[in-house]
Amino acid sequence: xxxxxSILLVLFSLLELATFAQTxxxxxxxxxxxxFSVKEVFLPLIRDSYTVSLNDPKYKVYTLHxxxxxxxxxxxxxxxxxxxxxxxxxxxxxxGFSIEHKGKSILSYYTGDPLYNCGNITLYKDKSRFLQIPLxxxxxxxxxxxxxxxxxxxxxxxxxxxxxGKAKVVFDxxxxxxxxxxxxxxxxxxxxxxxxxxxxxxxxxxxSFLRSRTKHKIWREGNVLKYKSWK
Numbered sequence: 001x002x003x004x005x006s007i008l009l010v011l012f013s014l015l016e017l018a019t020f021a022q023t024x025x026x027x028x029x030x031x032x033x034x035x036f037s038v039k040e041v042f043l044p045l046i047r048d049s050y051t052v053s054l055n056d057p058k059y060k061v062y063t064l065h066x067x068x069x070x071x072x073x074x075x076x077x078x079x080x081x082x083x084x085x086x087x088x089x090x091x092x093x094x095x096g097f098s099i100e101h102k103g104k105s106i107l108s109y110y111t112g113d114p115l116y117n118c119g120n121i122t123l124y125k126d127k128s129r130f131l132q133i134p135l136x137x138x139x140x141x142x143x144x145x146x147x148x149x150x151x152x153x154x155x156x157x158x159x160x161x162x163x164x165g166k167a168k169v170v171f172d173x174x175x176x177x178x179x180x181x182x183x184x185x186x187x188x189x190x191x192x193x194x195x196x197x198x199x200x201x202x203x204x205x206x207x208s209f210l211r212s213r214t215k216h217k218i219w220r221e222g223n224v225l226k227y228k229s230w231k
Contacts, residue, residue, distance in 0.1 A: 024228040027159070027170050027218065034138065034164040042227065045156060045172040048112025052084060052096065060085050064094050065129060072137040077101050077162060079142070081129060084110065092116065093147045097130075099160070099167045107167035111146065113156055118145040120155040121177040121188050133183045136223040139163035141170075141186075154194045159218075159225065170225070171218070178210065187219035 030036045040046075052059050065081040078100040083091055096110030119127045121143065131143040139162065146156025154176035161170050179189035191213045216229045 024226045027225045027227050028161055028168075030224070035166065036161060036163065036168065036170075038168055038170050042171045042173065043169065045112065045174070046169065049096075049169075049172065050110050050112075051108050052082075052110050053108065060087075062087050064089065064091060067129070069132055069140075069142075071140055071162075072134055075101075075138070075164075077167075079130065081115075082110075097144065099142075099162065101165045101167075104165075106162075106165060107160065107169075109158065109160070109169055111156060111158060111172070113149070114147040115144050115156070115158070116147040118143060120145050120148060121157055121175055121190065122180045122182070123177060125180065126182065131183065131186075133186045133220055133225075135161070135163075135220070135225075139223060141220075141225060146174075154190070154192050157190075161225075175216070178205070181219075183220070185220065186225075187217065189215060189217045191215060 027042050028036050028038050052061055062083045063080045064083050067079040068076055069079060070076050080098045080100070081094045082096055082098060084095040086095075093114035093116045095114055096108070097115070098105055098109075099107040117127045117129055118131050122131075129144075133141040133143065135141060142160045142162065144158040144160070146158070148155045154174040157171065157173060157175035158169060159171035160167055174192040175188070175190040176192070176194045177188045177190040179187070181187040191210065193213065214229055214231055216227070218225055218227050
């Protein structure tokens, strides 16, 4: 009788695990060798985003930082981190970014809450303004980390895919990582809430922090980014 009960407990545990586990899927889909489609399910925070032209008369846009990045073939893109209606040159966070290719703007994206750096998705090992993840010779992804607030939601994470003069936001949601592997084998495991984190900066290392939360993972696999979640 005891053995039967033990077997049943194991079976129920496996069933529960299967219920919460999710099959991995791509965050975006390649349509051609240079064009791709996004999936709305990975863009819940896009509802709070907005677009601002650098010449928009309704806003005053200040470029705080300018970067040049290249794909593996040496094609250059310009990344501008911008502030809206705030001219402070020493501002730590920023409102959004624009991407240019051969002098032409290919993406302008401003989040509802400010962006900051990538510390919250790299276990504070990399506090760069953004991460670049190579996908293939012509394509790469960019990760932009959000500003942190003392509330239940984790900081925002925006992921952009850039390919042959095109750029699209493919992910915009909350993310606070507890595991991180840098590019080229990029991978993060994260939660989307950090309620109860308080002043404990090492809380993500404790089992109690993860036990009740849904875990998520994003990783590079070939020329795509994959995603899965589990309880």
